[in-house]
Amino acid sequence: MNEAPVRTNLLGMTRPELEAFVGGFGAKPYRARQLLKWIYRRGQADFARMTDLAKDFRAALAERAQVSVPEIVSARTASDGTRKWLLRMPGAAGNDQVIETVFIPEPGRGTLCISSQIGCALDCSFCATGAQGFNRNLTAAEIIGQVWLANRELGYDPDGGRIVTNVVLMGMGEPLANYRNVLPAMQLMLDDLGYDLSRRRVTLSTSGLVPQIYRLAEDVNVALAVSLHAPNDRLRDELVPINRKHPIAELLKACWHYLERQNGRSVTFEYTMLDGVNDGPAQARELARLLRGRDAKVNLIPFNTFPGTKYHRSPADAIRRFRDLLVQGGVMATVRKTRGDDIDAACGQLRGQVLDRIQVRLGRKLVSVSVQA
Ligand code: SAH
Numbered sequence: 001m002n003e004a005p006v007r008t009n010l011l012g013m014t015r016p017e018l019e020a021f022v023g024g025f026g027a028k029p030y031r032a033r034q035l036l037k038w039i040y041r042r043g044q045a046d047f048a049r050m051t052d053l054a055k056d057f058r059a060a061l062a063e064r065a066q067v068s069v070p071e072i073v074s075a076r077t078a079s080d081g082t083r084k085w086l087l088r089m090p091g092a093a094g095n096d097q098v099i100e101t102v103f104i105p106e107p108g109r110g111t112l113c114i115s116s117q118i119g120c121a122l123d124c125s126f127c128a129t130g131a132q133g134f135n136r137n138l139t140a141a142e143i144i145g146q147v148w149l150a151n152r153e154l155g156y157d158p159d160g161g162r163i164v165t166n167v168v169l170m171g172m173g174e175p176l177a178n179y180r181n182v183l184p185a186m187q188l189m190l191d192d193l194g195y196d197l198s199r200r201r202v203t204l205s206t207s208g209l210v211p212q213i214y215r216l217a218e219d220v221n222v223a224l225a226v227s228l229h230a231p232n233d234r235l236r237d238e239l240v241p242i243n244r245k246h247p248i249a250e251l252l253k254a255c256w257h258y259l260e261r262q263n264g265r266s267v268t269f270e271y272t273m274l275d276g277v278n279d280g281p282a283q284a285r286e287l288a289r290l291l292r293g294r295d296a297k298v299n300l301i302p303f304n305t306f307p308g309t310k311y312h313r314s315p316a317d318a319i320r321r322f323r324d325l326l327v328q329g330g331v332m333a334t335v336r337k338t339r340g341d342d343i344d345a346a347c348g349q350l351r352g353q354v355l356d357r358i359q360v361r362l363g364r365k366l367v368s369v370s371v372q373a
């Protein structure tokens with residue numbers, strides 16, 4: 001029996017990559033632009049239905065290419081309308097793995113929270129994804145494919161308005177640890193023939209991989225969110241272990257550089273509120289001193305619990321007091337509304353199913369990953 005030829009997946013290819021691909025069999029660059037529009041703007045994966053493409057071009061495509069999107073394992077809707085999809089991904093060591101994508105509808109906007117890795121190797125002590133360990137990086141197709149699928153599942157009509165108006169890379173994984181695949185996926189979100197989202201509507205959240213922030217500053221203009229969670233290195237070393245390699249002063253320097261280089265407005269600092277750990281008045285004042293006078297906003301995230309964690313959510317009045325102290329200290333601060341927690345879709349609750357854990361070395365630390373059901 002002849003094996004079926006391997007067809008190239010066009011999903012995840014940036015405009016120049018697609019132009020080079022079609023050029024490889026003699027098609028003009030404008031064909032790539034047509035394809036981009038069909039795949040992203042119109043959500044079409046079937047070449048036969050791309051009606052304004054010449055028949056012979058469609059035939060040439062069908063022979064050597066495909067638009068292959070991740071497979072949905074299950075979908076759930078929370079009482080507040082938040083939706084969560086579990087997507088099947090072939091794992092690094094043979095077993096299928098599962099990642100999560102979450103859609104958060106709000107009046108006037110719809111935010112899609114996407115994953116960038118299967119699990120995460122950074123091991124932040126308060127994060128369910130970190131507790132899962134790391135399996136592998138997602139490909140650009142698997143990252144942008146989450147946007148493609150959400151649009152399809154949410155009933156996107158190319159002739160109507162956008163449903164997904166904002167994308168945040170705040171799902172499973174550390175996006176800057178998968179730079180090679182995250183960059184093209186973000187470029188497709190911003191491309192006017194792709195999802196055509198403005199730079200303020202695409203947010204990359206990082207736990208603070210400093211060298212990659214400098215690299216990002218050369219490559220792309222998006223909104224930067226940084227997971228700070230502590231006002232000093234002593235505490236941050238414990239909560240966000242990558243801090244031991246890239247301490248706060250270095251991290252902040254990289255953030256201000258990003259703003260300057262990309263002419264950005266401000267960096268959002270995420271700060272998960274952990275009862276009795278990082279939520280005291282002295283810590284609020286220390287944080288205010290760190291950020292005052294800078295183009296910074298603090299987003300306080302009430303801790304979302306998950307099985308096996310030692311942390312508790314700060315009481316609502318402690319969160320309010322913390323916010324007020326920041327504001328009094330001259331720093332803009334908001335409290336993130338918790339969404340979708342009845343389906344474990346809230347920040348830090350995304351676990352997916354990481355079956356085969358892999359040991360990876362990050363900096364000086366060997367992350368050995370725990371096994372759990
Ligand atoms: N790896 C990236 C992006 C994914 S996490 C990063 O760390 O920034 C998205 C946000 O949720 C981060 O700010 C993360 O610190 C926070 N988070 C993780 N676990 C959480 C939990 N259990 N409760 C609330 N927020 C959490």
Ligand code: SF4
Nearest residue numbers: 120123124127130207
């Ligand atoms: Fe990874 Fe972010 Fe979770 Fe830390 S908070 S373990 S970087 S996903």
